[in-house]
Amino acid sequence: MxxxxxxxxxxxxxxxxxxxxxxxxVLLGTxxxxxxxxxxxxxxxxxTDVHFGRYRAxxxxxxxxxxxxxxxxEAQLPAGGSIDLAGDWEYLYEGSIGCVGILKEWLVRAxxxxxxxxxxxxxxxxxxxxxxxxxxxxxxxTECIEGETxxxxxxxxxxxxxxxxxxxxxxxxxxxxxxxxxxGTSRRRRNRRxxxxxxxxxxxxxxxxxxxx
Numbered sequence: 149m150x151x152x153x154x155x156x157x158x159x160x161x162x163x164x165x166x167x168x169x170x171x172x173x174v175l176l177g178t179x180x181x182x183x184x185x186x187x188x189x190x191x192x193x194x195x196t197d198v199h200f201g202r203y204r205a206x207x208x209x210x211x212x213x214x215x216x217x218x219x220x221x222e223a224q225l226p227a228g229g230s231i232d233l234a235g236d237w238e239y240l241y242e243g244s245i246g247c248v249g250i251l252k253e254w255l256v257r258a259x260x261x262x263x264x265x266x267x268x269x270x271x272x273x274x275x276x277x278x279x280x281x282x283x284x285x286x287x288x289x290t291e292c293i294e295g296e297t298x299x300x301x302x303x304x305x306x307x308x309x310x311x312x313x314x315x316x317x318x319x320x321x322x323x324x325x326x327x328x329x330x331x332g333t334s335r336r337r338r339n340r341r342x343x344x345x346x347x348x349x350x351x352x353x354x355x356x357x358x359x360x361x
Contacts, residue, residue: 156187163194179295199299202246202292217248221255228268243279245289254278
């Protein structure tokens with residue numbers, strides 16, 4: 149959009165539709181969507197971010213999940229290929245930077261090439277022929293890291309927010325403030341004269357009255 153105001157107007161329309169219909173509206177996309185969530189406070193407080201991040205090879209549990217995803221894709225491929233995808237998962241991770249969507253498109257392209265060649269299954273040469281270049285992977289990884297950084301809130305951001313709110317830092321949190329009352333006074337002032345009874349409902353009817361036989 150040539151104007152940020154025009155973009156804000158369009159998102160306000162989506163917000164109004166969601167309010168009137170009571171139906172959540174989901175916007176899917178890359179990290180470029182992060183620029184839309186804080187255009188104004190009304191959109192920010194009505195939005196929820198759901199991050200579908202890439203798998204990290206340096207985290208053992210996420211690397212294991214990525215290998216399981218590779219095995220799931222391998223089970224769907226036609227038999228006859230000589231390549232062991234799960235055993236060569238690092239090569240697949242390198243060419244997909246840990247993103248399942250990129251890996252899926254890569255395998256589809258390679259399998260299509262293998263079938264056009266008359267092969268019965270997928271081979272390593274097919275993967276190499278359809279792999280993204282190193283520069284493409286490096287560019288995608290750079291954008292992913294930048295987006296992941298924007299999704300992560302550091303301690304400095306929290307301290308700046310607390311300072312603007314007039315609060316102490318998390319390390320200097322104090323006890324909740326207490327109301328100080330002056331001695332000799334009570335919470336409720338008495339406006340009645342001495343000897344005047346409390347205003348309350350009196351019991352009516354013959355409650356507890358027993359008739360004589």
